[in-house]
Amino acid sequence: DVTKLRLSSGASMPVVGLGTWQVTQDQELEAALDAALAAGYRHIDTATIYRNEHLIGKVISRWLKEGRVKREDLFITTKLPVFGMRPADVPDFLNQSLAKLQLDYVDMYLIHMPFAVKREAYEDGRISADGTDTTTDHLAIWKAMEAEQKAGRARSLGVSNFNESQVEHLIKNAAVPPANLQIELHLYHQQKAIVDFCKKNNVAVTAYSPLGSPGSKWLSLISGKELPDLLSLPDVVEIAARHNKTAAQVVLRHTVQRGIIVIPKSSNPGRIQQNIDIFDFTLSDSEMAKLDALDKGLEGKLFDMKFIGGSERHPEYPWTALL
Ligand code: A2P
Numbered sequence: 001d002v003t004k005l006r007l008s009s010g011a012s013m014p015v016v017g018l019g020t021w022q023v024t025q026d027q028e029l030e031a032a033l034d035a036a037l038a039a040g041y042r043h044i045d046t047a048t049i050y051r052n053e054h055l056i057g058k059v060i061s062r063w064l065k066e067g068r069v070k071r072e073d074l075f076i077t078t079k080l081p082v083f084g085m086r087p088a089d090v091p092d093f094l095n096q097s098l099a100k101l102q103l104d105y106v107d108m109y110l111i112h113m114p115f116a117v118k119r120e121a122y123e124d125g126r127i128s129a130d131g132t133d134t135t136t137d138h139l140a141i142w143k144a145m146e147a148e149q150k151a152g153r154a155r156s157l158g159v160s161n162f163n164e165s166q167v168e169h170l171i172k173n174a175a176v177p178p179a180n181l182q183i184e185l186h187l188y189h190q191q192k193a194i195v196d197f198c199k200k201n202n203v204a205v206t207a208y209s210p211l212g213s214p215g216s217k218w219l220s221l222i223s224g225k226e227l228p229d230l231l232s233l234p235d236v237v238e239i240a241a242r243h244n245k246t247a248a249q250v251v252l253r254h255t256v257q258r259g260i261i262v263i264p265k266s267s268n269p270g271r272i273q274q275n276i277d278i279f280d281f282t283l284s285d286s287e288m289a290k291l292d293a294l295d296k297g298l299e300g301k302l303f304d305m306k307f308i309g310g311s312e313r314h315p316e317y318p319w320t321a322l323l
Helices: 026-038 053-065 089-101 138-150 164-173 192-200 218-223 234-243 247-257 269-276 285-292 302-306
Strands: 004-006 012-014 043-045 075-080 106-111 154-160 180-184 204-208
Touching: 012 075, 026 053, 026 269, 053 075, 053 089, 075 089, 089 106, 089 138, 106 138, 106 180, 138 154, 138 164, 154 164, 164 192, 180 192, 192 204, 234 247, 234 285, 247 269, 247 285
Parallel strands: 043 075, 075 106, 106 154, 154 180, 180 204
Antiparallel strands: 004 012
């Protein structure tokens, strides 16, 4: 089944999932979830800090109750927040997530960020510069994650926004290696080195912002020049026309053809449908090579700028190679 990827945990993960970050309106998200489930999505990506787990719980419990989907066919990912980075926080936050999702297990539980902030520094939803919690111990947190897996509350475990040495640290020292790494990844930012590392170590990679977050100014800011949206690049548009597909489908297909899971976010039913209809065509080697060449070599530049000042005092600093 080309629509799924086998994880080191033994579970199968659908290679297209619905991203739910920054869908701001409750009704908009509920409608998007309905559209996604109707279009055949079974993988939904959320996090404590997205503050939308209750809405996802509401929609999937309705689908489950109506018998329109089976629990074992769903793949739900959520994440431990930056302000819950102590071993004792793990069961606390996972239980809160499960209650909101109305589930007794999640399919994937990720550590959201390699760094931590003090709880009080996050009160207003933003992270203050001096809020860094420098006592974080990845391995200790991971052991608490392993206990949750053993107890059946998380079927698979992974990390997000970790760099190669942070992932390697877990692989070398943990009883259960991470099954998944979720990072920002798209044509401008293909993350070749860490993807190769993960392939060698049987860590599945999930790409967030797989469309390059059209409209976002971050990439232009960081690369120091105006970068057009991926979806408007002539190479992408030309390849799309050749396959009778949209630019977004080509961009997603390129990443999926590299063996990477994608979680595009959309709240438009037509685009939600489009983003999963990428299994009926194949990019040729020369098309893949043409798209490979669009990488901007941004490794190590993005993450530091995007996330909080003050974190350079953290033992896991620097965050280079993260994004
Ligand atoms: P919308 O929700 O209106 O569809 P990313 O996942 O890379 O962060 O990208 C998300 C952004 O891309 C959202 O603004 C979303 O807008 C837009 N988007 C999602 N799917 C498509 C698509 N198939 N074509 C064009 N834009 C899309």
